[in-house]
Amino acid sequence: MSASTAAGSAFLPEDGRRGRESGNGTRATSLLSRARILTAPIMRTAVDTLPGDLRSMAAYHLGWCEAGSGSTLSGRGLGPALVIAAAEAAGCPAEGATHAAAAVELVHNFTLIHDDVMLGDLVRHGRPALWRVWGVDDAVLAGDALHSLALWTLCDGPRAALSAVARLEDAVIELCLGQHHDLASEDGLDFTLDGCLEVLRHKSAALLGCACAVGALCAGAPSEVVAAMDRFGREVGIACRIVHDMRGIWGDPARPTRPVGSDLLRRKHTLPVVAALNSPTPAGREFAEIYAADRPMDQATAAHAAQLIERAGGKAWAQAESVRHVRAAAAMVAGPRTGDLLALAESVVNRER
Template sequence: MSAATADADFGASVPPGPGARRGSSAQARLILNRAQFLTKPLLRTAIDSLPGELRLMSGYHLGLWDEHGAETATGSGKGMRPALVFAATTAAGGSTESAVHAATAIELVHNFTLIHDDVMDRDALRRGRPTVWRVWGVDNAILVGDAMHGLAVRTLAEAPIPSPHSVVRLTDSVIELCLGQQRDCAFETRQHITLDDCLATVQQKTSSLLGCACVLGALAAGAAPAAVETMNRFGRELGIAFQLVDDLLGIWGDPARTGKPVGNDLIRRKRSLPVVATLTSGTPAGHELESLYRENHPLAPAEVARATELIVQAGGKQWAATQSQRYLHSAIAPLLDRPAAADLLHLADAVVHRDH
């Protein structure tokens, strides 16, 4: 349900735009590492509170142990959403300590959506290991995802200074991203999809949770309603930029870094944003890609290579790269004169300027 196919460090493949700051990628790694350090104890405590097999499967997904329960050092991804919570708290004048429960809750929600995503997409690998459903089956994967969702709400409700409004915002975000995922799945059987359709779905499926992360951070700082909504807009605009880059990586990402085959999204004939930009371009390349996408089988390697060429020829790749920069600039513009928002700006640049 969330857009997180790339779970490694940030790099720099999408060409930096005029708003990019030197050193943002390195600074973002420090911010991400700190967020993981701050949330790890509570995240581990939360997972340990789950009973039996639910604990085993959740911890496996998070990289805490293998399928037999033996401790590992696999890791649980970047931790970008918790980092956004802490950065938004700092930007709103709060302390990171006040946001630990919110950051942990958002990470649990994100990971429950990944488990369900893997089921719906039939993805066999995540972070270089078999996915939960591949190890324990679809039914168990659905159930452990549900359990992690419940655990997220409980964790947020148990914050030292609980905010009922935070719980409402988190649950509303989950409902919204579920709607986005439902619409995204429906696209697989629709022949005609517009870019506006896709962008609206991205707002729900991806942007809602990034916006929520920033909202929870602001609420943890006791921010005024106007400041909370500023954080929400930042996260939502950043979410669209994130998805555009994710879709580029789904076609051109390095398999050694993404953990996915070359052209993974094309193999599945996924209607990602660069693909839809091509299909609606009215160009000969767009018409040829439409013919390929009418096939009822996963695309063969030669077809994937041709589809990749067609997207470039029709301008779909360049459109997505340009739009990612536009949404990045829209997200950061209100924060450029705020020194306390420096962490948010570093994270925003690193989200867009990555190569995996």
């Protein structure tokens, strides 16, 4: 496998796109489901080693039970699917990468727990966030425990390697840096598109880059392939975050708990918001006045603000930027076994179509 722009041919002209997207959407759904099925037993085994309340907290956050009992859901799982797809593209069977995939998912969930605490998010997967049930202190400890379990799980795999452990921990450090910059930006620093994208390169791209790189390491791939996989995953990660930000403004049909304007109610400075704030259009100026106003944002105002962002070009910019990053990802990899990687990448932007 080698880096090549030829992979960009996966993105068809408009008249030929719909059938291809439908097929790749089905393929991506299957890959996500397979990753969840393969990693679930490994993650459960790991969580079951935790003592007492830590085990209960981790199980609750992962969606395996309510505070008492009963199964719920646990998210999309793009990271684990990318680990397995990258491993297979580099010549490793899926079974050889499942521990690495589970480790990436455990790290992802450790960051979600800490994010909810730091940002004060009340809801995760449609129910109270972990810190709302057990308190801030215990939530931080549960997140730390998942981080440790991720390392334990990665080292317990059939293809454990020090290089994979180093990659995972480098990603965690980069995630911390991205979170630091993200929190600093919300404290009143100037908002620019370049600044927001720089935060995403650390916060949202690091773990998916790591996922693809670790998958390649499971296959014993050469350094140039590992590097290409890392770049691929980072581009997908940025696109994924942009789509996430769009759904925080214009709603997510798959998540009724995330209605139109959910991020606007908190005045979050996501990429479409920053694009609109920097727009010289009348809609952009009106939106900037609303966002700067020192009064609570209600649902009606948030819905109007969402319309202004779209009229100011924020939505179109975000859509084009997400596609640009997925195309950049596709240019990083080429070869007879990269179809699953490309299908997963395309599924990120196709969720908005």
